Amino acid sequence: MWIAPxxxxxxxxxxxELPKAETVLDRFVEVTGGKAAYExxxxxTQTGSVEFVGQGVKGTITAHAAAPENxxxxxxxxxxxxxxxxxxxxxAWEKSALMGPRVKTGGELAQVRRESTFNGPLHWxxxxxxxxxxxxxxxxxxxxxxxxxxxxxxxxxxxxxxxxSGLMVKRVMVANTPLGDIPTETVLSDWKQMGxxxxxxxxVQKAAGQQIAIxxxxxxxNEPLPDGIFDLPAxxxxxxxxxx
Amino acid sequence: MKIVLFLLAAASVFAQxxxxxxxxxxxxxxxxxxxxxxxxxxxxxxxxxxxxxxxAIREEYRPRVEKAATMEQARAAMSGMLARLKQTxxxxxxxxxxxxxxxxxxxxxTGIDLRVIGDQAVVKSVDAGSPAxxxxxxxxxxxxxxxxxxxxxxxxxxxxxxxxxRELMLYRPVQARLSGAPGSTxxxxxxxxxxxxxxxxxERVDAKGEWASFGYLGAMPVSLETRRLGNSGYVxxxxxxxxxxxxxxxxxxxxxxxxxxxxxxxxxxxxGGIGAMxxxxxxxxxxxxxxxxxxxxxxDNELKFVIFPRAEPFAGPVAILVDGASASTSEIxxxxxxxxxxxxxxxxxxxxxxxxxxxxxxxxxxxxxYAQANYxxxxxxxxxxxxxxxxxxxxxxxxxxxxxxxxxxxEALKWIRTQEKKTK
Numbered sequence: 001m002w003i004a005p006x007x008x009x010x011x012x013x014x015x016x017e018l019p020k021a022e023t024v025l026d027r028f029v030e031v032t033g034g035k036a037a038y039e040x041x042x043x044x045t046q047t048g049s050v051e052f053v054g055q056g057v058k059g060t061i062t063a064h065a066a067a068p069e070n071x072x073x074x075x076x077x078x079x080x081x082x083x084x085x086x087x088x089x090x091x092a093w094e095k096s097a098l099m100g101p102r103v104k105t106g107g108e109l110a111q112v113r114r115e116s117t118f119n120g121p122l123h124w125x126x127x128x129x130x131x132x133x134x135x136x137x138x139x140x141x142x143x144x145x146x147x148x149x150x151x152x153x154x155x156x157x158x159x160x161x162x163x164x165s166g167l168m169v170k171r172v173m174v175a176n177t178p179l180g181d182i183p184t185e186t187v188l189s190d191w192k193q194m195g196x197x198x199x200x201x202x203x204v205q206k207a208a209g210q211q212i213a214i215x216x217x218x219x220x221x222n223e224p225l226p227d228g229i230f231d232l233p234a235x236x237x238x239x240x241x242x243x244x
Numbered sequence: 245m246k247i248v249l250f251l252l253a254a255a256s257v258f259a260q261x262x263x264x265x266x267x268x269x270x271x272x273x274x275x276x277x278x279x280x281x282x283x284x285x286x287x288x289x290x291x292x293x294x295x296x297x298x299x300a301i302r303e304e305y306r307p308r309v310e311k312a313a314t315m316e317q318a319r320a321a322m323s324g325m326l327a328r329l330k331q332t333x334x335x336x337x338x339x340x341x342x343x344x345x346x347x348x349x350x351x352x353x354t355g356i357d358l359r360v361i362g363d364q365a366v367v368k369s370v371d372a373g374s375p376a377x378x379x380x381x382x383x384x385x386x387x388x389x390x391x392x393x394x395x396x397x398x399x400x401x402x403x404x405x406x407x408x409x410r411e412l413m414l415y416r417p418v419q420a421r422l423s424g425a426p427g428s429t430x431x432x433x434x435x436x437x438x439x440x441x442x443x444x445x446x447e448r449v450d451a452k453g454e455w456a457s458f459g460y461l462g463a464m465p466v467s468l469e470t471r472r473l474g475n476s477g478y479v480x481x482x483x484x485x486x487x488x489x490x491x492x493x494x495x496x497x498x499x500x501x502x503x504x505x506x507x508x509x510x511x512x513x514x515x516g517g518i519g520a521m522x523x524x525x526x527x528x529x530x531x532x533x534x535x536x537x538x539x540x541x542x543x544d545n546e547l548k549f550v551i552f553p554r555a556e557p558f559a560g561p562v563a564i565l566v567d568g569a570s571a572s573t574s575e576i577x578x579x580x581x582x583x584x585x586x587x588x589x590x591x592x593x594x595x596x597x598x599x600x601x602x603x604x605x606x607x608x609x610x611x612x613x614y615a616q617a618n619y620x621x622x623x624x625x626x627x628x629x630x631x632x633x634x635x636x637x638x639x640x641x642x643x644x645x646x647x648x649x650x651x652x653x654x655e656a657l658k659w660i661r662t663q664e665k666k667t668k
Contacts, residue, residue, distance in 0.1 A: 054604040056459035079458035080518070081488020097487045098520035100495075100527045102552040178550045209287055209542055209616045210602070238555035 021131035021147045024161050025124050031166035033197035038119040041221045042067050044195050048216035050075060053204075061214065070230045071116035087116035088230035091240065101235035103243070107176035110153035127151060139169045140187070155181075167191050167198070175207065182207050195219035264313055269608065273318040276606035277309040280322050280336070280614075283604070284329070287616045289543050294329035301325055319610065326614075332597035332628060333572075337460075337611035351465070352426035352448025356381060357513065359567070359640055360414045363403070365395045365421075366642050367434075369650075375447045384646030385442075386435040390421045411568020412595035415513060424448050437646045456486030458518060460603045460611045466490060470497040473508070473653075476660050477501035480510035484517025484573040491524055498528045498558050506561040506660030508653065509577075512591060516572025519549070519600055525577060526551040529562050529586055537580025538627075540600045540617040547617070549580065561663040562587040563656035566632060567640070571595035576619065579632040583623035588659060589634040591652040596631030 029035060043066040051058045059077035064070075072086040081097030092104035092112035104112055114120070114127050124131065130150040137146050137160065144160035151157070160170040168188055175182045190201035194216065203214045232240065265273070281302050284293050292298065308321035319336045326334040355374020358365045365387040370377045387395055395418060402414045422430060426448055434442045453467030468490050469480040479497060481490065501507060507529075519540075526537055530551045537549040564578045564587045575598040581587035599615035606612050620626050636659070638651040 052459070055602055056605065079456060079485070081491070096520075096524070097491055098518065099524040100491070100552055100554060178552075179547045180545070182547070183545065208545060208547060235555065242555050 018133045018135070019145065021133045021145075021149075024133060024145045024147055024166075025121075025131060027166045028161055028168060029121050031198065032121060032191075035122060037197050038122045041119055041196055043223065043225055044118075044219055044221045045223065045225065046194070046216050046219045048214055048218075050077070050215075051213045053211040053213050055210075061216075064225050064229050065116070065118055066225060066230070067118040069113060069116045069118060071112075072229050084233070085112075086230060086232075087112050088232070091232060091236070092116075093232065093236045095233055095235060101233065101239060102178075103236060103239050107154045108178070110151065111176055114151060114154075124149070136163065142169060144169050168200075190215075195221040265315065265318070269315075270310070270312070270318075272608040273309050273312060273315075274306070276608040276610060276612075277306055277318075277322055277325075279604075279606055280612055281306070281325065283612070283614055284326070284334075287543070287614065288329075289541055289616065289618045291543065294331065296328060301328060315608075318608075331599060331615060333599040333601035333613060333615035335613045336606075337603065337613060339609035339611070351451050352424045352428055353451040353465075354422050354430055354432075354446045354448055355452075356387075356422055356446075358387060358415075358419050358422065359513075359569075360399055360411070360418055361640060361642055363396065363399055364642075365399065365418050366640075366645065368640060368645065371452060374452075375449055376444075379444045379446050381432075381434065381444065381446070382437060382646075383648070384437055384642050384644075386439075386642070387422075388433040388435060388441070390433075391431050393421065395421060411592075412515065412571050412597060415569035416515075422448075426450050453482065454486065454489065456489070458485055460605055461485075468493055469510075470494075472501070472504070473657060475503075475505045476657055477504040477507040478510065478653075479507065480512075481514055483514055484519075484521045487518060487521050487524070491521065494525060495528060495554070499556070502556070502558060504558075504560060506563060506657075506663060507558060508563045508565060508656050508660070509587075510565045510653070511570045511574040511578060512565050512567040512652070513569045514571070514574040515569065515595075516574055516598070519573050519576060522573050522577035522580065523549050523551055526581055526586075527554045528557050529581065530584075531557050531559065535584050536622055537576055538583070538619055538621040540619045542617045549576065551580075561660050563660060564589050565652045565656060566591045566594045566634060567652070568592055568595055570632075571597040572599075575627045575632050576621070579621040579623070579627050582632065582635065583621050588636065588656075589632055590636045590638050590656045590659070591634050592637060592639050593633055594627075594631040596627065596629050598627035598631075 046063045048061045050061050057077060057079065059075055061075050063073040070088045075083045083096045085094040092109045095101040117123050117127060128149040129152050132148050133145055134148050135146045136143055139160050143163045145163060147159045147161065149157045149159060154176060155174045157171060157173040159168055162169050171186045173184055175184050184205055184207040186203055186205040188200035188203055191198045192201045201216050205212045285298050305321050305325040309318050312318035312321060319338060322336050355371040355376035356367055357369045359368045367381060367383050367385045369383055370381050389395060398417060402417060424430060428448050430446050430448060432444055432446060436442045451465035453465035455463045456466045457463040464483060464485060466486040467482045471478050522537060530553045533553055535551045537551060540547045566574060566578050566589060575594045578589050582589045598619050600617040600619055601613050601615040603611050603613045618626060636655050638655045640651060644651050
């Protein structure tokens with residue numbers, strides 16, 4: 001257990017040889033389509049499937065997003081029901097068949113706001129106050145630049161970008177939730193053209209001892225979104241009114 | 245992505261006929277053993293699972309799986325290894341069993357809910373309008389035999405089991421004796437209220453509730469009963485599954501009962517299910533943010549079972565009914581609400597089987613249930629091994645049943661009325 005970090009350190013190039021994090025992040029924008037391609041995108045609807053690996057629990061995902069920072073996601077899980085979450089007008093919320101409705105606050109709110117920023121890769125300068133390349137590490141046999149991104153509010157996130165392709169391969173972060181701080185690791189793969197830019201077709205997330213695989217099947221951009229899709233659900237409105 | 249927690253009841257056991265294994269099946273069993281062993285090694289909340297030398301355990305049990313001539317022997321070796329942990333929620337669920345719990349065979353129901361009192365299987369309740377009710381079966385009657393098979397030997401055998409979860413282990417197999425294919429007839433020998441022998445033929449019909457499945461657990465009938473008892477609300481849930489249907493119905497009832505003088509939640513016989521449902525239900529009874537039912541502790545992480553208050557929660561007294569067959573999520577809900585002073589618990593001590601667990605499929609097709617965390621209720625004590633101790637101990641007695649009573653429910657309603665007087 002002691003040897004592995006030491007070996008990785010030995011393999012890492014000296015700091016002077018490492019590209020600046022800014023360069024790596026800007027390259028990511030370029031290899032996924034470039035600034036102009038991102039800027040053409042104003043809304044997006046994605047659909048896909050989700051599976052709790054090894055547990056026989058499967059479902060579907062539908063996500064809507066719009067500039068500048070509106071998001072809505074609905075997950076229908078077999079045997080569980082619907083779990084919805086959204087962000088609009090500064091309010092982050094979740095409505096779960098399991099735990100009911102709730103309004104997100106504090107670090108969790110800040111995290112959702114970052115994740116809801118439309119064309120997120122393009123806006124890393126706005127989303128993070130500090131970015132730093134800290135080394136090179138292999139991820140699934142592929143050498144990657146390890147970039148630590150520190151937001152204004154919340155814990156730093158660590159992204160891994162392939163040296164060869166410039167694509168993001170992994171994100172390691174601590175999810176801030178009322179249930180506690182949950183370390184998560186998400187591996188991104190199967191990059192493909194979706195919605196005018198390259199996006200990962202598959203995400204495998206490990207968190208709290210579980211592995212969740214998400215496969216995105218389709219993306220439609222700049223098409224009309226369902227009416228009122230970013231409106232707060234009635235349950236959430238009631239909670240907001242109670243708070244005030 | 246959301247984190248969904250899976251808390252399931254103690255494993256059921258299903259029989260499967262023995263037959264000699266092929267080389268391929270043996271290889272699959274060995275691969276299954278390796279998965280079971282390594283999962284416990286990597287995911288058990290203790291670095292040394294159960295305080296055991298887990299490497300030595302592997303050396304002891306792996307050869308038994310390699311040499312197993314039948315599936316039963318292979319499963320026995322894996323189950324034996326897991327039994328060394330002396331913890332609930334670890335088990336091997338035979339293929340064709342765990343995934344077919346809900347198959348129509350065996351799902352037929354007479355309308356009788358049994359409990360073992362002393363050495364006897366006693367009718368706890370008879371569902372109104374059920375075949376048993378139509379045949380005049382009454383609470384308090386003793387079931388002597390079903391289709392010629394006496395229950396006494398089964399009860400005697402099960403009584404020898406570990407005291408900790410005895411009631412949970414007694415309830416299911418005894419109740420299962422009444423089951424059969426829908427449309428079939430059960431010939432049941434009773435002792436009636438006067439202890440006179442009565443034999444009745446009762447048709448089995450589709451089980452009460454709606455069928456729901458969750459992952460590899462397979463389909464089960466889920467029943468949520470809601471009604472008014474005088475001016476009190478009464479909710480009974482048989483298992484924590486099917487949240488998409490159960491949770492809105494539960495919420496609607498609580499909302500409709502805002503003028504009730506109290507609410508009784510009956511979790512007797514409820515073996516658990518999806519743990520997060522406990523948090524969702526508790527939100528209907530709590531107005532203060534930040535409270536929790538307890539915390540689950542994994543090896544490197546912990547998850548708080550936080551209660552998210554609803555916009556308009558119920559503010560009156562809450563009574564929860566439990567017995568020795570209330571397990572897992574039932575204990576998490578009852579124990580947590582008791583610990584934060586939001587509910588009073590009535591009945592008998594719960595099953596003390598409350599570890600957050602998952603079910604995964606093994607290479608040989610069997611299911612493997614394993615606990616990946618310890619759970620400490622908000623009062624600071626684990627539920628595993630201790631259970632929830634009721635505030636008011638009210639055991640079921642045959643005499644009370646024959647008199648039309650239900651000691652735990654009667655005590656709960658009495659308490660609610662006292663609370664009403666206090667607040668007036």
